[in-house]
Amino acid sequence: MQLSRPPRRVGAVIAALLLTSGTAIAAAPTAQADLLPHVVCASGVLELTFTPGLTLEEQPVRFSGSGSLGGCVDTANPLVVFGGDVTVTNGSGNNSCLFSEDVNADVAITWNGGAGPSNSKLVLDGIEVQVGNQVLFTGTVTGGRYRDDMLTVEWVGPTVGPGETCLDEAGVRHISGAAVGAFTTP
Numbered sequence: 001m002q003l004s005r006p007p008r009r010v011g012a013v014i015a016a017l018l019l020t021s022g023t024a025i026a027a028a029p030t031a032q033a034d035l036l037p038h039v040v041c042a043s044g045v046l047e048l049t050f051t052p053g054l055t056l057e058e059q060p061v062r063f064s065g066s067g068s069l070g071g072c073v074d075t076a077n078p079l080v081v082f083g084g085d086v087t088v089t090n091g092s093g094n095n096s097c098l099f100s101e102d103v104n105a106d107v108a109i110t111w112n113g114g115a116g117p118s119n120s121k122l123v124l125d126g127i128e129v130q131v132g133n134q135v136l137f138t139g140t141v142t143g144g145r146y147r148d149d150m151l152t153v154e155w156v157g158p159t160v161g162p163g164e165t166c167l168d169e170a171g172v173r174h175i176s177g178a179a180v181g182a183f184t185t186p
Contacts, residue, residue, distance in 0.1 A: 067179060
C-alpha cells in the first residue's frame, strides 16, 4: 500500500469509503456522527490529462480534466436526486504511476438540481491514498453549495489512454475512470 502522506480526518475518509463501497452505515448518536457524509454521489466519471505524462519516476506534473457526479442525495432532502458537471484546472503535483504527493488543483462543480446555489468551488488539497488502480482525493469546498465541507472522491479503476504505458518515455497522458464522492462537514 502506497501512502502519499499521513491521512487526515481518518474517520471521514473511512466513512466515505464505506458508503461508496455499498456498505450501509447507521449513524450512532455520538460526537462521531458529524463525520458521516451528508451528501453522497453514487456514480460519476473523471478524466484527467497529465503534462508531462506519468512514468515510473516521480516528477513535477500539471493536470486538468473534467467529469460528472450523479446519483447525489443530500440528507437534508433525501427524495431529490441530482448531479453535477466537474471541471479540474490548475492541477499540479509530484506524480508517477506509483506515487503522488503535493497534489493541488482547482475544482468547479456545476450542479443540475438539488437545493442551494448552482455551483461549488473547491480546492483539491491532496491524494490521501493511492493503491493500485484506486485513488482517494480530498478537497475543501471554498465557495457556493456545501461551502467549508470536505469533499472525498474515490476514483475507481482508472484506465489509461490507448497505447499509453508507464514504461514509455512519453508516459501516461490520459486517465479516465468511475468516480464516487461524498461531502462531509468537518
